[in-house]
Every structure is written in structure tokens, then in C-alpha cells.
Amino acid sequence: MAHTPSIMPADPSWWFADAMRAEGAAAPPLSGEIMVDVAIVGGGYTGLWTALALKERSPALRVALIEAKLCGSGASGKNGGKVHGYWASLAGMAKNIGDDAALSVARAGTIAQDAIREFAKNHDVWWREGGTLRVSAAPAQDARIAGYIQAARRLGVPDTAMALTAADVAARCRSPVFRGGVFLPEGATVHPARLARALRAAAIKSGVMLYENTAMIGLDKGAPNRVRTQNGQIIARDVVLATNCESAAEPLARAHVSVFSSYAVMSEPAPEKLAAMGWTGEEGISDMRMFVHYFRTTADGRVLMGSGSGPIAYGGGTTATKLREDAASALRAERGLRRLLPALADVPIARAWGGPIDVSADRLPFFKTMPGTRVHFGCGYSGHGVNPSWIGGQCLASLVLNAHDMWTNLPLCTRALPSLPPEPLRYLGGTAVRRAILACEDAEERGQAPPLAASAVAALPKLMGLRIGTR
Ligand SMILES: Cc1cc2nc3c(=O)[nH]c(=O)nc-3n(C[C@H](O)[C@H](O)[C@H](O)COP(=O)(O)OP(=O)(O)OC[C@H]3O[C@@H](n4cnc5c(N)ncnc54)[C@H](O)[C@@H]3O)c2cc1C
Numbered sequence: 424m425a426h427t428p429s430i431m432p433a434d435p436s437w438w439f440a441d442a443m444r445a446e447g448a449a450a451p452p453l454s455g456e457i458m459v460d461v462a463i464v465g466g467g468y469t470g471l472w473t474a475l476a477l478k479e480r481s482p483a484l485r486v487a488l489i490e491a492k493l494c495g496s497g498a499s500g501k502n503g504g505k506v507h508g509y510w511a512s513l514a515g516m517a518k519n520i521g522d523d524a525a526l527s528v529a530r531a532g533t534i535a536q537d538a539i540r541e542f543a544k545n546h547d548v549w550w551r552e553g554g555t556l557r558v559s560a561a562p563a564q565d566a567r568i569a570g571y572i573q574a575a576r577r578l579g580v581p582d583t584a585m586a587l588t589a590a591d592v593a594a595r596c597r598s599p600v601f602r603g604g605v606f607l608p609e610g611a612t613v614h615p616a617r618l619a620r621a622l623r624a625a626a627i628k629s630g631v632m633l634y635e636n637t638a639m640i641g642l643d644k645g646a647p648n649r650v651r652t653q654n655g656q657i658i659a660r661d662v663v664l665a666t667n668c669e670s671a672a673e674p675l676a677r678a679h680v681s682v683f684s685s686y687a688v689m690s691e692p693a694p695e696k697l698a699a700m701g702w703t704g705e706e707g708i709s710d711m712r713m714f715v716h717y718f719r720t721t722a723d724g725r726v727l728m729g730s731g732s733g734p735i736a737y738g739g740g741t742t743a744t745k746l747r748e749d750a751a752s753a754l755r756a757e758r759g760l761r762r763l764l765p766a767l768a769d770v771p772i773a774r775a776w777g778g779p780i781d782v783s784a785d786r787l788p789f790f791k792t793m794p795g796t797r798v799h800f801g802c803g804y805s806g807h808g809v810n811p812s813w814i815g816g817q818c819l820a821s822l823v824l825n826a827h828d829m830w831t832n833l834p835l836c837t838r839a840l841p842s843l844p845p846e847p848l849r850y851l852g853g854t855a856v857r858r859a860i861l862a863c864e865d866a867e868e869r870g871q872a873p874p875l876a877a878s879a880v881a882a883l884p885k886l887m888g889l890r891i892g893t894r
Contacts, residue, residue: 472816495619508532694724
């Protein structure tokens with residue numbers, strides 16, 4: 424078996440390179456001082472949806488958005504492009520935040536799905552709606568199927584999750600390792616970077632002053648706030664920090680968010696092989712590992728295979744090379760492709776890449792105003808942000824507008840956030856537990872019992888009362 428990936432992971436992602444081929448010049452960088460009502464920092468989905476929500480609700484508002492690089496060059500332009508809300512998370516959410524709160528978040532996800540679909544109708548973002556399929560790919564994963572079905576039934580929403588036999592799964596996507604699964608009708612796939620760039624164009628069209636290659640280098644909180652950049656500054660009544668993993672280092676977020684990484688490979692086109700496997704229904708698929716494999720097809724017959732198993736960063740930092748260039752994590756994604764979809768065993772890999780993900784202590788994002796300020800921020804998407812960042816945009820817009828509405832009443836804005844262990848325990852413990860869980864899940868995929876020592880370490884998060892890292 425190969426010990427290095429076919430292609431070393433590197434930026435840009437296949438998606439971002441593809442989207443930028445059709446683009447003109449970057450938006451100009453900020454130079455000099457401007458005064459606005461709202462300054463948004465970060466040009467990924469969260470910042471862009473926030474800008475669009477603000478202009479839609481209050482067209483006269485002066486909104487400026489700065490992006491350190493190019494809009495969509497962060498996670499928004501490199502993700503798997505699997506778009507779904509929270510029905511697949513119902514069981515875990517109900518345990519963590521209660522039944523009613525879980526249902527309110529899942530319903531918000533459906534509103535987000537409708538809104539993204541509406542946006543996609545008018546933009547070439549490869550929106551394809553085939554539902555979400557979660558498959559068991561090892562005997563040890565079988566028991567998890569019942570968890571989805573029971574939660575949906577118990578909470579009175581049985582139509583959101585349907586049990587599938589091995590034959591049902593094979594009818595959607597044939598693989599010798601798929602053993603059964605769950606089908607969730609809510610789910611689409613998208614070209615993530617085209618979505619980000621289309622949001623950027625829509626924001627500019629709506630009157631947002633947008634500056635690329637403009638990093639915030641300092642923020643003086645006050646009334647008004649001052650956002651400092653290399654060659655200018657923005658004076659703004661309200662500031663929205665939509666910087667994703669960078670926000671994880673904010674003092675208010677630090678206790679609640681850790682930074683891990685996720686990796687993906689994109690295959691060359693193989694439409695005839697997909698047809699032979701019967702995978703033509705455009706479903707976005709994941710297995711039932713904790714360090715999940717996520718996969719989907721593209722319109723030209725490629726397969727993206729991702730592995731949410733990348734390393735953890737120390738102290739929420741986002742600059743570590745291993746968050747973007749970890750060969751072992753890219754190799755896990757590639758091995759996942761070959762094992763889960765052996766019909767694609769000899770299809771070449773076109774590109775591999777990785778990036779940081781902001782994992783919150785209960786795997787849900789949060790959106791807050793820093794006490795005593797008009798600075799709002801959000802993060803904690805936990806590797807699942809394409810649909811939720813639309814919700815984030817609504818929540819942040821409502822916080823800016825002082826609106827007490829369904830968005831600010833969501834648990835994503837109101838819940839008390841659980842904490843993670845402090846550093847260096849978080850990094851050392853997170854690294855050890857990650858290795859142990861990978862060892863257990865790899866053994867289970869081989870049909871073997873997990874090693875005893877690894878099982879013991881993998882059990883620690885649960886024993887410590889944590890809500891992540893538990894399986
Ligand atoms: C490999 C990978 C696969 C994923 N797959 C999926 C998936 O299939 N489905 C799903 O739902 N989610 C997925 N996710 C998660 C999803 O991509 C993110 O949750 C989502 O894109 C977050 O959007 P964002 O706007 O908050 O962050 P980002 O897109 O990262 O945007 C933040 C922006 O802020 C900018 N910025 C940072 N600091 C500054 C500063 N000081 N000044 C100015 N700008 C700054 C950055 O340059 C960046 O562009 C995946 C993530 C990764 C990394």
C-alpha cells in the first residue's frame with residue numbers, strides 16, 4: 424500500500440482554481456479612511472451572507488467588507504460543497520441542547536437550504552439536489568443507523584430520516600463495503616468556490632463596498648469602532664468579525680473552540696464508472712466514522728472524497744503548516760476513495776488540499792456580540808458550514824440591527840457555551856485522542872477489534888464529560 428498521497432496537498436483547492444479561471448481582477452484594496460455603518464471582516468460565506476442580509480433588510484445601510492486575500496479563498500472555496508442543515512445532527516443536538524432547541528436549529532437549517540437554493544437558481548454554482556446519504560461502511564458503524572431513525576421518530580419528524588437496507592443503498596451507490604444507511608431528503612451539492620464568488624458579485628451589486636487583499640491588522644473597539652488595515656481604516660458603528668478559524672483565537676471564543684483540519688482529494692472525471700456503480704442520483708454521502716469520510720460527485724463525473732481527520736492546532740492557531748499540507752491526512756482521504764468506492768481504484772487524483780476547521784465544544788456554531796461593544800462575531804461551524812453560514816449571516820445581521828427575532832432567539836445565539844480543556848491539555852489530549860480514535864476506526868474498517876490501549880484513550884473525552892471527540 425502506498426505511503427504517500429498521489430498528490431501532495433496544497434492551496435488553491437481544485438474548486439478555487441476552477442472558479443478563478445473565469446474571473447477578472449480582484450476588488451481594489453482599501454486605501455485611506457472610510458466611514459460606514461457596518462464593517463465586515465472576512466469574505467467567506469459568513470461575511471458575504473451577512474452583508475447581503477443587511478442590505479436586503481436595510482438597503483440604506485452603508486456596509487463595507489474587507490477580505491485579507493480573495494473572497495472565497497478560505498474554507499468557503501475549499502470545502503466539500505455538501506449542503507445540508509441539521510436533520511442529520513438531531514440526536515446529538517437533542518442530547519446537548521434539548522429537544523425543542525434541536526428542532527429549532529434543524530428548522531432554521533431548512534430555511535437556509537431554501538434560501539441557498541433560491542440564490543443558486545440565478546447563479547451558475549452547480550447546485551444539485553440529491554439528498555444526503557449516510558452509510559455504514561464497517562460492522563462497528565451499523566448500530567449508528569438506528570440513532571438517526573429513533574431521534575427523528577421521537578421528535579415527531581420521521582420523514583427527515585429514512586432507514587436504508589444494504590440493497591437500498593446499493594440502488595443509490597453500489598459499493599461492496601456499504602452495509603446499510605440513512606437517507607435524509609434535505610441535501611444538495613454545490614461548487615463551493617463558485618458559490619462564494621457569486622455571493623461576492625451579489626454583495627457588490629447590492630452596494631456593499633468590498634475590498635480584497637485587505638487584512639484587518641487591528642481593531643480599536645469604541646463608539647465608533649476603528650478597523651485598521653495596512654493602508655487605511657474603516658470607522659464603523661458596528662463591526663462583524665467573520666474570520667472563521669481566526670475568530671477561534673478571540674478571548675471570548677478561545678475556551679469553546681479548537682482548530683482541527685479537514686482534507687479533500689478531487690479525482691479526474693470518470694462518469695462511466697459512476698454510471699456503472701449506479702451513483703447518478705447526486706447524493707452527498709458520508710460514512711459513519713467520527714473522523715468522517717464525506718464524498719460527492721460533480722456534474723463532469725469527478726468524485727470529491729474528504730476526510731475530516733486532520734491534525735489539531737495548538738491554541739486555536741491557524742498558521743501551522745500541518746493544517747494545510749499534511750500528507751498523511753490527504754492520504755487518508757485518498758485511501759477512503761479507494762476503499763469506499765473501489766470501482767474508482769485506478770482513477771487518478773487531480774488535486775489534494777486541506778484547511779482548518781473551527782470545532783466548537785458542542786459541534787454547533789455560535790454568534791454573539793462582545794459584551795459592552797458593537798462588535799459581533801461567530802464561529803464554531805465544526806466542519807459543517809455551507810448551509811449554517813446562511814443562518815450565521817441572518818444571526819449576525821440581526822445582532823447588528825438590534826433585532827430581537829427568530830435568529831437572535833436561536834440557540835446558536837442564546838445557549839451557554841460548553842468549554843474545552845485549557846492548553847496545553849487541549850492540544851496534548853486532543854492529539855492523543857485523535858490518534859487513538861483513528862487507530863480504533865481503522866481497525867474497525869479492517870473488521871478487527873480496536874487495540875485495547877487506543878480504546879482506553881479514545882474513551883477519555885466521554886469520561887471527562889466532553890461533547891466532542893466521543894464516539
Ligand atoms: C476541507 C474542508 C471541507 C469542508 N467540507 C464541508 C462540506 O462539505 N460541507 C459543509 O457544510 N462545510 C464544510 N466545510 C466547512 C465550511 O467550509 C466552513 O464552515 C465555511 O466555509 C465557513 O465560512 P466562513 O465564511 O465562516 O469562513 P471562511 O470561508 O474561512 O472565510 C473567512 C475569511 O476571513 C478572511 N480573514 C481572516 N482573517 C482576516 C483578517 N484579519 N482580515 C480580513 N480578512 C480575514 C479569510 O481570508 C477568509 O477568506 C469544510 C471545510 C474544509 C476546510
